Amino acid sequence: MKVLVVDAGGRGNAIAHAFSKSEKVVEVYVAPGNAGSEFFPKCKIAEIDGKKIQSIRAVEEIVNFAKKKEVDLAFIGPEEPLSLGIVDRLEEEGIPTLGPKKEATILEASKCWTKDFLASIGVPIPKYKNFEDAEEAKEYIKEEFKDGIVVKADGLAAGKGVYVCGSLEEALKAVDEIMVQKKFGDAGKRIVVEERLRGIEVAFTAISDGKCVKPFGHLRDYKRAFDPEDFDAMRDYYMALNKKFYTRVEIEKLFKEGKLLNPNTGGMGAVSPHPYVDKEIEEKIMKEVVEPVIKKFKEIEGKKFVGILYPVIMLVKEEEIVPKVLEINVRECDPGAQAKLPRLESDLLELSLAVINRELEDVDVKFSSKYCVAVCAVSGALRGREGLKPGYPADHYTNQPISGIDEAAKDALIYANGIAKGYATTGGRVLTVVGEGKNLEEARKRAYFAISKIDFPGIRYRKTIGMDVE
Secondary structure, three states: OEEEEEEOOHHHHHHHHHHHOOOOOOEEEEEEOOHHHHOOOOEEEOEEOOEEOOOOOOHHHHHHHHHHOOOOEEEEOOHHHHHOOHHHHHHHOOOOEEOOOHHHHHHHHOHHHHHHHHHHHOOOOOOEEEEOOHHHHHHHHHHHOOOOEEEEEOOOOOOOOEEEEOOHHHHHHHHHHHHHOOOOHHHHOOEEEEEOOOOEEEEEEEEEEOOOEEEEEEEEEEEEOOOOOOHHHHHHHHHHHHOOOOOHHHHHHHHHOOOOOOOEEEEEEEEEOOOOOOHHHHHHHHHHHHHHHHHHHHHHHOOOOEEEEEEEEEEEEOOOEEEEEEEEEOOOOOOHHHHHHHHEOOOHHHHHHHHHOOOHHHOOOOEOOOEEEEEEEEEOOEEEOOEEEOOOOOOOOOOOEOEOHHHHOOOOEEEEOOEEOOOEEOOOEEEEEEEEEOOHHHHHHHHHHHHOOOEOOOEEOOOOOOOOOO
């Protein structure tokens, strides 16, 4: 069978790699893909008449490619093409596709709607309030702020529209960035302001055919751009961002006073399985979160959810452990997929077909007991022709030559997030290095040993992935 994976980064390459392991798969196309899409056997970049697909948003190009190549199955990675209705279009053309239809993507496309929906069906969530007016939001924050608060853009913001604020000043600034400065465009027309929970955060995934839903692995995600006390890297970042000189001492002082953020990103790394999630916790999340969402979404909204449901959970200790939902996503996680999918023992093709044919109940979902640690190398602060740029998640240089990938691949899996042929950087997140091991420490050592062999101008990566920090 021929499979099409729609994705541009490391998540797509991890999905394609998982499909390539199936004996029934002869070719895996990735659209639009990147140079890393061809790292694994059977995997290749999708092209029409020698031209690559332009982007994940080029829905009609992707549909035309799938028809021309007579693709047997499509798997959609990112949220954006899902929200544009790519599943609807592919299925209209008779191409079986794993992913939710457009109407079901509201669970991720609107955090405000989803919070109201979860509250209405009794799924545990933080105390929250939605706002369309920036000044009203600020007044609420001033009244409610205690020891932290979270401000979120309502719409899709590539994983960057969430501000976990440790000070009142930080929270008010977050409202301005989202609603006044419109940092995330229309995604920031509305915001959610919610209490900051303390506990253990879990990226949990489940897979559903609309009738049956089963666990699909879990992981610990690391979204902060910098290690907790990497003030040297923060100094480079903020000097470039604010075009102002700081000493290291000043940066440390401003950070501890809550006047400078350690920015949230699309993800700097992940560990799978989550070290704190056992069978009992998994069953609790399924019973109290996942199953009610799938069931009530159909009963109340009249919409089936088919695909991967990815709730972000905070395990909060009250009289007992309560899994409170921070947000819901409707697709595979990134870079979590890179840490999780190498552990998948089930055949991804058979599993996908079972979902599409509404036969998930008859299929087992199995993961190995090994650990995987995924570390993202990103484009950091760098001085070039346009002066000093702060690096990911802000403005960064691209087209920087990369060395050491082939050497690193001897010790770990390499999934490319933003790499061009000839090994040059094309984006903020450049590549994800995945170490595997029988335990967490062994997997960490392999990941960091491999990534130490890779270099490019401005390279930056966190040193604490797999450790007990944010």
